[in-house]
Amino acid sequence: MSLEEPGPRDVGLTKAGEVNYDELESLLGDAVLDRETHLNAEAFVIRPDAVQDTLSALKEEAGFDFLNCVTAQEYQDRYETIYHMTKYDDRTQEVGVVVPTSKDDPVSESAEPVFRTADWHEREAYDLVGIEYADHPDMRRILLPETWQGHPLSMDYDQTKPQIVTLRENKNPLEEDQRLNDDSDTMMLNIGPHHPATHGVLHVEATLDGEQVADVEPDIGYIHRCEEQMCQQGTYRHQIMPYPDRWDWGGAGLLNEWAYARTAEELADIDVPEYAQVIRTMSGELSRILSHMLAVAAYALDVVGDFTATFMYGMQDRETVQNILEDLTGQRLMFNYFRLGGVAWDLPEPREEFFEKIRAFIDDLPEKLEEYHNLLTSNEILQVRTVDTGRLEPEVAKNYGATGPVARGSGIDYDVRRDDPYGYYDKLDWDVVTEEGCDNYARLLVRLQEVEESAKIINQCVDLLEDWPEEDRTIQANVPRTIKPEPDTEVYKSVEAAKGELGIYIRSDGTDSPARFKIRGGSFSNLQTLPEMAEGEYIADLIASLGSLDTIMGEVDR
């Protein structure tokens, strides 16, 4: 589907269209020190001072235009940064770039000039692991407070040491005049971390020039609850699965569980029975509906202040879905239903009743969506506020690594469900929704249409499940009680979660829990685009843009 002219960007492909790592290696020349094999792709170990050259060669000449994730970690003898790269046009083509740095001088070149998205990723790496990036425009902590001592995911971190945190970073702007300097007419305004429109504990520092936004800076970390540390302490088999639910509390828990399941299954080489895949697909899409409904309902609240109708409708529909999922999983929100190799248990009995319930919901859905369209998308006030505000051009979105409805609202035809299929998606009939509008309105439309697509998928899954022969209902593969993958196996896998691509990197060390567990939250990259969307627009549009990104802070801060 690429519109690019063929040419230099196709370097590194075999005739069959697969990645030709040997050719890539020669493209990178003497920057390459070594080559590693990760389960998902080959990776090149390169010199720490050749990061920009390497990444831009891969980007410009080999077409790896998507810096998916940046993982930092510490080994006994070195630090390491891994840049996971892939292509928007073909998610299955991946390459890793490993940058080792020495223990006493952990500095490597920043990738920020090549990919804007590296900005936050590298700040996080600095914050949590302690690697520094030369040439980075803004090398400071991102998740932890500025005054924090030590880097918590580094090896010698002592968690019992006291810490001091200031209340200074976001002073009350009314306390003293916050005009930046004498000759400027701008004013600083804090939005959050406790503010109804920030969707959780996000703090946005906005510099205003009258009503216009001159500069915005999202300040995150107010819900950084050490998810990566928690997962590194848990055992693969059971102790990690509850956490993914809590990265996206909008209801997309099952999709997040899938991200972990997919990665760990790849790592431990587990095959999931088909029946379980169908259940996963069905429940995962229900979960997506749950999340999108929240996004739409909250957006109505943000943009047209509609607490009484649209918001309540959204909540009501969520209740219906939550009931269905509660029947299935036993919990309303934090499902913890997936297991490595399948799901926890079979569908609830009597099955007919359960299917009946889902069908009833799906059958009612078109009418309900019609109502949302009446209330929202054809509402003039909403249109005035969202059409052509918060513009995010596709090239910019790609540069920031945006995914999910945010990318698809900018016309980027990218969906991991289709591009790197997993579960049962490739056997079902559904479409990837894209909108060309690039604005807040387009993102809203994408979400509403994705609900329709999800309904289609669910319907087909119910059809399949209804006719599934009774003797063939294996819900879980045979998985050993303790999983101990080979030491030093590395894998990075992702799924299409509700907010965007949710990726997980795991490195094993031969024990039954991961040595490094890195989460790539879709919202983390999506939120980074906020300044691009909001600067130069009105402050009210900033709120509309923020809502349309539908970031969930659990995934941003982790």
Add this chain to the structure above:
Amino acid sequence: MSSQDKLTDTVGADTGQSTQEARMGEGADNRFNSPLRKALGSSPFILTKFDKFMNWVRGSSMFMLQFGIACCSIEMMHTYSVKHDLDRFGAGVPRASPRQADVIIVPGTIVSKFAPRMKRVYDQMPEPKFVVGMGSCTISGGPFQEGYNVIKGAEEVIPVDIHVPGCPPRPEALIYGIAKLQERVANGESAPVTVKPYELEEFGDLERDELVEKLAEQIDHDDLVMRYNWVDSP
């Protein structure tokens, strides 16, 4: 009205004489007769302790702070919305500003960077104020208790009146917790004292130890800070 006997000392209620008749004479327009007046009886006087009356009022009309932190806040939203509709119990009007609220539901994990802000928000609420801790995170740090950045429960920062356990608690559970709180408020029971609070202090007031010396260049003398002594956390 069930609290009639607690609050009133009237004559008319059981004699069957309408309040209005007693006060205004017969023949006056019926519409002026309020249900409240009816319930209180014919006497124009209510004899009760002022405090008791105020407590009853407080418990019957609670203004919640619209305050979301983490996963639990989604279930909190459901508690406010259709189906569970907390407003049925006189406690369902979320206020966006802490200045207008008298109950804060703390729905989620509190981390080091957020605790000073939560304390600030709590301080901004007018007295008397009440706190409902929602979810395991506000009890102990919940699933994240071992995290390097996680406060081991809301009680480390602000006093909590009611703890609602669960991860997340169901809306029904939250309603039960709030009903309990209303009951306590109406009975005038006071909030417990925080056990080991992390206070907001001026940096200059901290005991000068290694850490303070180290940060002295970064933090001004009169900056407000919160000092976390992780070893002392439960």
